[in-house]
Amino acid sequence: MNQYKARLFISFSMMILLLLLVGFFQSWALCLTIVNLCLISAIMALGVNIQWGYAGLFNVGIMGFAALGGMSVVLISKNSVPEALQAGGLKMFIALFILAATVAAAVYLHKKFQRKSLVILTILIGYFITRYFYSDASQSIESVNPALTGYLGGLGLPVLFSWIAGGFLAAAAAWLIGKITLGLRTDYLAIATLGISEIILAVIKNEDWMVRGVKNVTSIPRPVPYEIDLQQTAWFQDMIAKFYSKSLDILPVADQAAALKDYISEASILMVKLSYTGLFTSVLLLLIILATLALNSPWGRMIRAIRDNETAASAMGKDITKRHLQIFVIGSAIVGVAGAMLVTYDGQFTPGSYIPLRFTFLIWVMVIVGGSGNNLGSVIGGFVIWFLWIMAEPVGFWLADLSTSFLNSENFFRQHLLEHAQYIRLIFMGLVLLLVMRFSPDGILPETNKKL
Amino acid sequence: MPWFTDILNAVVLMCNFMIVPALSYGSQLALGALAVTLVYSVLRFANFAQGDTMAFATVVTILSTWVLQNSGISFGFMPTAILAMPIAVIACLAYVLLIDKFVYEYYRNQNSKPITIVMASVGVMFITGGIVRFVLGPSHQIFSDGARFIITTREFKEMTGLSEGLAIKTSQFLTVTIAIMLVGFVFYFLQKTKTGKAMRAYSDNENLALLSGIDPAKVVRVTWILVAVLTTIAGVLYGLDKGFMAISYHQLLLPTFAAVIVGGIGSPIGAIVGGFVISFSELTMTYAYKKFLIYLLPEALEPSGLVQFLSTEYKFAISFVILVIVLLLRPTGIFKGKVI
Missing domain, CATH: 1.10.287 (Helix Hairpins)
Structure with missing residues (x-):
């Protein structure tokens, strides 16, 4: 147990340190963007962890459920x-x-x-x-x-409602799929989720009357204030002036107003991102608390008993198919909520951006690397893998550039490598998944109550 | 007899736009489905990497074709890719054996749950997809050369005097002939040879097969050899017919799985039949019947719209709906495969 606590402490403090480094050496806006996307990834990973880690259900259609969540943002928040x-x-x-x-x-x-x-x-x-x-x-x-x-158009309601609606929409799709395939071979669920996610995307892309298809929906209303409004609010201006009063006082009086304006506009960007961070963190915390309570309740023990030995559990009179359906619906709903949050954060719904590599595969790597069956594991997995994913692109380019620097810049091989360097991270992530599955199947944070 | 020519025209039209394409697409699906079903019955997992492995083999073929073309070698009216195929089979075999050695073998020896191996295969799918895109990029590549058509619409019209033509592409002709030969070979192999019988025995009852002295390593190896041959040929034929694009190979996964399940998991004959069921349903549902009906119906009843059940964008939905219907009504598939 102590070893587990040490792992928990080390992994989270390492992650925080890395993010702080980004803040100090690159910029705080970038750092907050990464944190926000990490939080969304963590919520998605939590949903998948509930399916895989608690019950051993393999969902290959995460992309589809996330897209349903995104769609609900348009349907709820845009004006009709x-x-x-x-x-x-x-x-x-x-x-x-x-x-x-x-x-x-x-x-x-x-x-x-x-x-x-x-x-x-x-x-x-x-x-x-x-x-x-x-x-x-x-x-x-x-x-x-x-x-x-x-x-x-949509219903014109506040955008936060769409997070709930996104959860319900994803849950409905999951119920349909689960009803058909659960209770049959375990891999049928995987195949069916793969299919439904392709179909959901096909419908979203082609039914222009619904959410405009590939023409995209932009300027989705925000749950937080706009930068421009914030800059003109008195209390915000005062706060920034107080915060920077020391560095402002050194400046000549003539430059003070301009400097303050710069500070305010910079701070307003950070403030908006920070409000998103607060929102996302509270959703994540709420879900983690609920998930942990559920996992440790009699219901959670039953789910884990089913996962570990279906035959024994059904001999005890547990309805396996029904429990699996519950778990599958709950997990997918969480993925839907995260999908809605992502679109809200982006401020636009672009169906073309839903690709299985980014949504299905990356989330899986997060769950496995973080530690399947452990909720905090999904969180750390979400943070670590998203961080790696963001950082792997420049590193891939750098590697491709370095390894071919002895070649002429017109060399075909060098040009090809630089052009296709973005796919290196895909291979890299696949390797991470396979290596962790093989050599450290428990992940960063192993499941704590594996033994009942 | 104008009504008779009308009927003939309608039939030819149907052949040209539906039956010939469905036959060739069905053959491509059937070969892929056969590979999936072999892995399913011998190695006991759903191989999600099938589509991307097909893409991998096709990429090797395309690269070899370019090398051959640059050195001035061609294959007459046939596409040069056919000459490059043996190289691709060897590369694909090396790749799947390597993957088996480093990924699947461990889980097999551990007696892991099938779903764990499925997940590993999803990992392999993404790595393979990454390699494919890294080598050739995500764009559309056409690599067929030689004569494009065996019969063009014009030749057919001149030959028969009908107003509708029937074109048969070289790739379509090749697909169907090669598929028939290959399927014949695989069935002969499974039914008549000693190794094939050993494979079937191993698939039926692993413990009994081990007890009677069947070498499991050999069975696995032979399975992968068959899979590599089927995968490469299916991939190359699909690419010759429709051009190569990494994403469309990835998306072949759903119709392939649907074909396997419709036919009955683990049943080779089921995989073939399933492939054609899927391809014919896809084309009958997405074909616009307007012209066909104009030939057949009296002028007063002629349709104004396209008379299409579903637009072509929804072709995945058709494989999916068929899959769902089969799962609901007959989970064992047409030819009783293994259940649960």
């Missing part, structure tokens, strides 16, 4: 587009309603009568009615000012 709503809103709602009704009817008929022909007939009829309303509606919505809107 009244012209588009008028043009095709009603028809679109009818189409969606009929789609939902068709699915419900098909499931009901399948359960009640077990007649395949009836189910197929229902689906076909439903499909054609939906199609009739849908194609009309999507066309008329997308033709409303396509350069700026061309979509229905």
